[in-house]
């Protein structure tokens with residue numbers, strides 16, 4: 001029957017609106033208001049003693065002006081939007097760009113005047129990721145054969161312009177290296193947690209070491 005789905009949807013909304021425990025699902029972020037009761041509890045005291053010792057804070061919390069930081073823990077495999085890239089591991093092969101279903105990774109490499117041999121590394125001039133259009137599927141990360149590209153661990157990338165959402169090579173080079181554990185069992189095996197604040201080096205994030213220049217030459221350039 002036409003329209004039945006609409007009423008079913010409204011019934012779900014109504015159920016969530018009146019069921020205790022489901023009513024207040026909006027979570028204040030990154031800070032939330034704190035009541036004088038919570039402040040007293042955090043100080044292991046009662047409200048009266050707390051208010052007597054901290055009258056200004058008690059009044060501020062009573063009128064909703066006292067805030068505390070409130071961040072929910074994130075899983076180490078959270079696919080953050082800022083990406084983490086290791087130039088030391090990147091060969092400029094552009095597999096990530098080719099596999100991106102939205103075509104939002106732009107890589108420009110520079111072999112000119114250098115006579116780059118097979119197996120050698122291109123100089124990377126442009127490495128743009130337009131996260132304004134990214135759906136964080138992670139296919140680019142899966143496609144990277146050298147563990148050079150990883151999902152990030154952050155999510156606070158709001159900008160006033162769309163162009164500000166393009167992560168460029170300078171930012172990729174300089175931002176803190178806190179890769180997500182997503183699709184990286186080698187990081188999980190090391191119990192690496194990007195939310196601990198610790199950075200992971202290019203050695204930590206690789207499943208194997210990059211072959212030496214000599215090995216590359218033997219394997220790829222001379223085809224022995």
Ligand code: SF4
Nearest residue numbers: 100134136137138140
């Ligand atoms: S996460 Fe998906 S959409 Fe985003 S850049 Fe990578 S492949 Fe493209």
Ligand code: SF4
Nearest residue numbers: 090091093094096144
């Ligand atoms: S990040 Fe990986 S897939 Fe992309 S160009 Fe570098 S090595 Fe190739």
